[in-house]
Amino acid sequence: MxxxxxxxxxxxxxxxxxxxxxxxxxxxxxxxxxxxxxxxxxxxxxxxxxxxxxxxxxxxxxxxxxxxxxxxxxxxxxxxxxxxxxxxxxxxxxxxxxxxxxxxxxxxxxxxxxxxxxxxxxxxxxxxxxxxxxxxxxxxxxxxxxxxxxxxxxxxxxxxxxxxxxxxxxxxxxxxxxxxxxxxxxxxxxxxxxxxxxxxxxxxxxxxxxxWPYDFPQSPDFPDANQRGAITGRLLVHDIVTAPAKSAYVGLDPPGVVGSWQEDTKVPGVIGDYKHPSDITILPGKQVAIGEAVYSAPRNCPTLWEIGIPDRTAAEFYIPDPYPNLVNKLFINHTEKYRQYGLWSRYTDLYPRNDLVYTVGVSDYRKDWFFAHVTRNANGQYLATTWKIVFNVKNVMSRGTYTLQLALASASYAEIQVGVNDRPYFTTGKIGKENVIARHGIHGLYRLFSVKILGSLLVEGTNTVYLRQLRGGNPFFGVLYDYIRLEAPPLP
Structure with missing residues (x-):
């Protein structure tokens, strides 16, 4: 020392x-x-x-x-x-x-x-x-x-x-x-x-x-204001129509894959991440102008139905009241109600035997979609759970491909299997180490899965998408959904 x-x-x-x-x-x-x-x-x-x-x-x-x-x-x-x-x-x-x-x-x-x-x-x-x-x-x-x-x-x-x-x-x-x-x-x-x-x-x-930035630190490793680089440009989002990327978060990544540090460009209300097609070098004291950049958001075709708001959090979903003996008074009538202790256990109270069923056009995600897909406590054994999304389809395009946009706000040692009309179809594999459920968070690392569904799997009338969280054994295994959307096949 x-x-x-x-x-x-x-x-x-x-x-x-x-x-x-x-x-x-x-x-x-x-x-x-x-x-x-x-x-x-x-x-x-x-x-x-x-x-x-x-x-x-x-x-x-x-x-x-x-x-x-x-x-x-x-x-x-x-x-x-x-x-x-x-x-x-x-x-x-x-x-x-x-x-x-x-x-x-x-x-x-x-x-x-x-x-x-x-x-x-x-x-x-x-x-x-x-x-x-x-x-x-x-x-x-x-x-x-x-x-x-x-x-x-x-x-x-x-x-x-x-x-x-x-x-x-x-x-x-x-x-x-x-x-x-x-x-x-x-x-x-x-x-x-x-x-x-x-x-x-x-x-x-x-x-x-x-x-900020301060001008008094004497370390050469701390750049002052005139040593800092800047980047300018205009960001647009194309999602059916092209519009300005209002309120976008813009971050820096090392060269690599999109989303590698969760710091690529992202826009509230739009799914996915945007990575500029070229590596941009920002030099000390220099300004880089990139002109106009357009992010083409993932979309197959018009929306058939959607659940939630694409904002990378689960804050819009149903957050239950805490147990009366576990209330933190700071979070009573607070926007961060999810900070209360023990909310994961309320799922078992609300769904003691049968799991959540959400009916498109009838259910309200603000009241009927639990904020965290967790396990169920069955006398001390934490069981895997299966959620159902029930919806109607008219004029099924059996030769087309539908797309389920499945955006997760967080995952903790979980695996989500997607089933269509009770047929297992896709799995995320084991994902996530954020431990957000135990630590009273409402988001962690963002993940987007675009699941292609063959039209031949759907039927005229009532259909069901199953979301199975396969990993049990722990009260804190699970995911927080950000947003789910089913898109029709592209028109011929």
Missing amino acids: GAKVIVATADQVDVSFTKTWSPSLDKEVPLNVDKRYILLRGSSGFYSYSIFEHLQGWPALNIDEARIAFKLHQDMVMPTDKDRQAGNPLAYPEAVIISHPSNPQLKGEVDDKYEYSCNNEDNHVHGWISSTNPRIGFWVVMPGDEFRAGGHIKQDLTSHAGPTSLATFFSNHYAGDTFGVSLHNMYLNSGPSTSAIWGDAKRQTAEEMRK
Whole structure:
């Protein structure tokens, strides 16, 4: 370990703490780490970033996640680790019911750090306010998104009981392998009330976002504003008609297959991913103009029926109320109702013997399509489940090919088999390691399967598509659907 003062002026102090690897340290992680801390005059906080270096020829390694964890004074905020240890355990170690808290107001609350996960695009400030007098706030402030691997809709942990606050560089939570580096601001404040402290933290966050990218880090690895490249152009989507790709998410990928890092261009309301046909090199300080790009969305022919909204989440589907003894008051009348603990178990309550049946033209996906295709608990045995979509077809084109667009918002150790009129027809194979169901998420990694269905398999009148989640044995095996659409064959 080493320490070095990088900058020491009347307005700024920048200190470096380093760990250098060598072959003699064969039991250590083969990685050079440089942790930087910056103090600025007039700022009641500090900035922190890290530089990771893995040299050519060094042993290979996989890094699942990297983050700075701030462990605050346990006597200042609640619930504490002791409150958790004295609580009643739930389905996994991270979740407990606070049964003997030091603060009686917390009795009966579920404490689970995954309930407080957040999308990167919404995760700009989180932290703690002390229970002491005067009250003190500790806040992790993220001024931008581009330095966090996984993009805007990647989810990650924030703050949780301990008390702990996390500044995450990269992680595999709710996804798969990701990688990146990050710079955060840790901000401390005080005030007469919790609302005043929170309001000041949001004001400071807006100020940090205005200053991004920062101009004071002294590392040559941190490009300032005039060293950053830019790309301009116009993105259109062709889906029967051509229209501007309004509200599109545009990300960067290394050269490779489409969707490789879930960071290709994507447009709400349109299925699939778009990858520019050419590799684009963005150079420091340069602007690249790509002109007009048109994404031809997957479509065989006009829609016969659809379930859901193609937005890469399952948020529009039916999300049940939590069990009364497992309610987190934070999420009562909240847009993120899915953060409540134990919702996966409600499927068995709603469908104790027979699985979900959705009738096109009669059912409403907002009320009749459970948000997660999970297993059923049969006296402690978690059984695979089969959902049915019942629909009518007039004038079947028996010599044509229909297309079932099956978009998944997430998968956790699952396998979906598609059957047509009770005939097994297609399987996804085993997919997904996101563990979104257990961790109260509503999306993970996006997958799209375009299933070709021979018209000869359909009949005039009533037909059924079967969605069988084949893997049982665990309450958290399953998928979250994003959107399902049946398309007619192309016209001759």
